Amino acid sequence: MPKGTDITEQNGTFQKGLSINPKKFKDQYRTAEGKKRAKVSFNGLETLWFNTGSLCNITCTGCYMESSPRNDFLSYLNLSEVNYFIEEALKNKFPLKKVAFTGGEPFMNPQILEIIEAVLNKQLPILILSNGMKPFLNRRHNLLKLKKKYEEKFSIRISIDHYNQLKHQKIRGDKSWDPMMKGLRWLAKHGFTLSVAARNCWDETELQTREGYHKLFKKENISVDSFNPSQLVLFPEMNKTLDVPEITSDCFDILQKRPEDLMCASSRMIIKRKGAAKPVVVPCTLLPFSRTFEMGSTLSSASKSVYLNHPHCAKFCVLGGGSCTTN
Numbered sequence: 427m428p429k430g431t432d433i434t435e436q437n438g439t440f441q442k443g444l445s446i447n448p449k450k451f452k453d454q455y456r457t458a459e460g461k462k463r464a465k466v467s468f469n470g471l472e473t474l475w476f477n478t479g480s481l482c483n484i485t486c487t488g489c490y491m492e493s494s495p496r497n498d499f500l501s502y503l504n505l506s507e508v509n510y511f512i513e514e515a516l517k518n519k520f521p522l523k524k525v526a527f528t529g530g531e532p533f534m535n536p537q538i539l540e541i542i543e544a545v546l547n548k549q550l551p552i553l554i555l556s557n558g559m560k561p562f563l564n565r566r567h568n569l570l571k572l573k574k575k576y577e578e579k580f581s582i583r584i585s586i587d588h589y590n591q592l593k594h595q596k597i598r599g600d601k602s603w604d605p606m607m608k609g610l611r612w613l614a615k616h617g618f619t620l621s622v623a624a625r626n627c628w629d630e631t632e633l634q635t636r637e638g639y640h641k642l643f644k645k646e647n648i649s650v651d652s653f654n655p656s657q658l659v660l661f662p663e664m665n666k667t668l669d670v671p672e673i674t675s676d677c678f679d680i681l682q683k684r685p686e687d688l689m690c691a692s693s694r695m696i697i698k699r700k701g702a703a704k705p706v707v708v709p710c711t712l713l714p715f716s717r718t719f720e721m722g723s724t725l726s727s728a729s730k731s732v733y734l735n736h737p738h739c740a741k742f743c744v745l746g747g748g749s750c751t752t753n
């Protein structure tokens with residue numbers, strides 16, 4: 427997953443002291459220069475994300491979710507809440523291709539196995555993002571049973587911040603490599619459909635990065651093609667100390683980008699804020715904190731255009747080119 431925002435967004439404001447011009451990202455429809463802000467039309471729900479809760483077993487440097495063993499800003503979603511949105515998507519015949527789970531660490535959620543099985547039971551393919559460590563390892567035998575039952579519909583993406591152990595540990599902590607590798611080897615050995623999420627924040631080219639992972643996967647006999655962008659997903663770093671341009675309606679043509687390729691054109695994510703009576707829908711995995719991006723408590727209410735009124739829209743999606751959307 428991409429990294430690098432600030433926790434004060436949990437209150438709907440950007441952190442003081444950042445070098446983002448305070449006049450930017452104020453008006454939903456206009457930039458600070460008065461130009462029409464870019465928007466992304468909704469093309470139908472293809473990927474439904476659930477943030478299963480912000481708690482994580484580790485604290486990574488620069489985690490964009492600020493996930494940690496103590497940050498419960500986003501509560502655990504429960505089975506009936508997940509079922510509610512799945513039923514809504516099916517009832518309304520949304521063109522759903524995949525249901526995806528992120529966190530925090532999804533395997534920390536006490537009901538994750540029931541949730542996964544309920545979705546698989548609806549014949550929907552799933553993707554789970556995980557750090558591959560203890561919460562995952564503790565549930566691996568139950569996962570294997572699910573995998574045997576729903577073979578083709580089950581995929582897991584493991585986060586490896588760098589193919590070099592020391593660099594990975596620099597972000598994730600001293601004891602983070604060995605358990606992750608244990609999880610990765612186990613998944614490969616049992617034939618799970620695997621992908622890996624990595625950071626593009628090191629002083630090297632994309633080719634060097636992909637070659638580095640290629641050597642690691644070959645050595646460890648891991649069935650991930652590091653040269654395939656959907657199998658090794660590289661996320662650009664989002665440096666929160668840098669100013670960023672606002673995206674106007676002309677930008678897509680100038681940059682020769684297609685708005686329909688952005689995550690918010692075909693994805694939505696469900697989150698539940700701590701203390702909230704029920705979950706809400708947000709446009710993508712990148713904006714769980716900003717209340718101005720909340721789109722109501724149903725998928726139908728969230729079936730509308732998104733105005734790119736956030737630094738992440740520029741830094742990560744339009745200029746950085748990253749996407750959590752799955753193939």
Ligand code: SF4
Nearest residue numbers: 689690710738739743
């Ligand atoms: S962060 Fe990216 S995916 Fe999310 S609303 Fe902005 S442009 Fe869309």
